[in-house]
Amino acid sequence: MREILQSIVDGTPGAKGAVLMGFDGIAVDQALAEGAEADIESMAMEFSFRFIELKQAAESLEMGELTDICIKAVHGTFLVRVITEEFFVALLLEHPGHFGKGRWMLRSTANALRDTL
Amino acid sequence: MREILQSIVDGTPGAKGAVLMGFDGIAVDQALAEGAEADIESMAMEFSFRFIELKQAAESLEMGELTDICIKAVHGTFLVRVITEEFFVALLLEHPGHFGKGRWMLRSTANALRDTL
Numbered sequence: 001m002r003e004i005l006q007s008i009v010d011g012t013p014g015a016k017g018a019v020l021m022g023f024d025g026i027a028v029d030q031a032l033a034e035g036a037e038a039d040i041e042s043m044a045m046e047f048s049f050r051f052i053e054l055k056q057a058a059e060s061l062e063m064g065e066l067t068d069i070c071i072k073a074v075h076g077t078f079l080v081r082v083i084t085e086e087f088f089v090a091l092l093l094e095h096p097g098h099f100g101k102g103r104w105m106l107r108s109t110a111n112a113l114r115d116t117l
Numbered sequence: 118m119r120e121i122l123q124s125i126v127d128g129t130p131g132a133k134g135a136v137l138m139g140f141d142g143i144a145v146d147q148a149l150a151e152g153a154e155a156d157i158e159s160m161a162m163e164f165s166f167r168f169i170e171l172k173q174a175a176e177s178l179e180m181g182e183l184t185d186i187c188i189k190a191v192h193g194t195f196l197v198r199v200i201t202e203e204f205f206v207a208l209l210l211e212h213p214g215h216f217g218k219g220r221w222m223l224r225s226t227a228n229a230l231r232d233t234l
Binding site for chain 1: 174176
C-alpha cells in the first residue's frame with residue numbers, strides 16, 4: 001500500500017504527499033514527497049468530515065455515488081478519489097499545473113489500492 | 118449576467134445548466150441548456166452550505182482562499198468557481214468528458230460575472 005501511495009506522489013510533479021484515509025478521518029497509510037513537510041494527514045482529516053456530507057448530498061440529489069472531489073485554493077490543490085464506500089485516497093499538489101497527471105495517477109492506481117484494503 | 122451564464126452552458130458540450138449563487142444558497146440568476154430539466158438551483162443550494170465549510174477548512178489549513186471545487190459522481194459532475202467572497206458560479210455537466218472545457222469556460226468568464234455583481 002505504501003509503495004502505491006509513493007508511486008502516486010513520485011509520479012505527479014508538484015505533489016507534496018498522498019494519504020489513504022477512511023471517511024471517519026482515520027489514516028491508513030501515507031507517503032510524502034522527498035523533503036516535503038506537509039501534514040497531509042491533518043489536512044485530509046480536516047476535510048474528511050466535509051467529504052461525507054458531499055457524498056450524502058450527491059446521493060440525495062440523485063447524482064449517484066461520489067467518485068472524485070477536487071478543492072483548489074491559492075496555495076494548494078487537493079485531489080480526492082473515492083476508493084470504496086469507506087475509504088478515499090487524497091493527493092496534495094503544490095501547484096495546480098499537474099492536476100491532470102495527479103488525477104490520472106489516482107485513477108490508474110485505484111484498483112490496486114482497493115486490493116490492499 | 119444571464120447572457121454570460123448562457124454562454125458558459127452553450128460553450129460546454131454536455132452542460133445542463135449554470136447558476137450564479139451566494140454561499141448562503143440564494144441564487145442570483147441561472148441558465149439552462151436547451152431541453153434540460155435539471156433543477157440546478159436546488160442542487161447548488163444543497164451544496165452551497167458545504168462549500169462554506171470547505172472554504173473555511175481551506176483557509177484554516179493555510180491553503181489560502183478557495184478558488185475552485187469539483188464534485189464528480191456517477192451521474193453528474195458539478196464544477197464550481199468562486200467569484201467573490203460571497204458568490205460562486207456552478208456548472209452541472211452530464212458527462213465528465215468535457216470537464217476541461219467547462220473549467221475553462223468558468224475561468225474565462227469569471228471577471229465578466231464579477232463585474233455584473
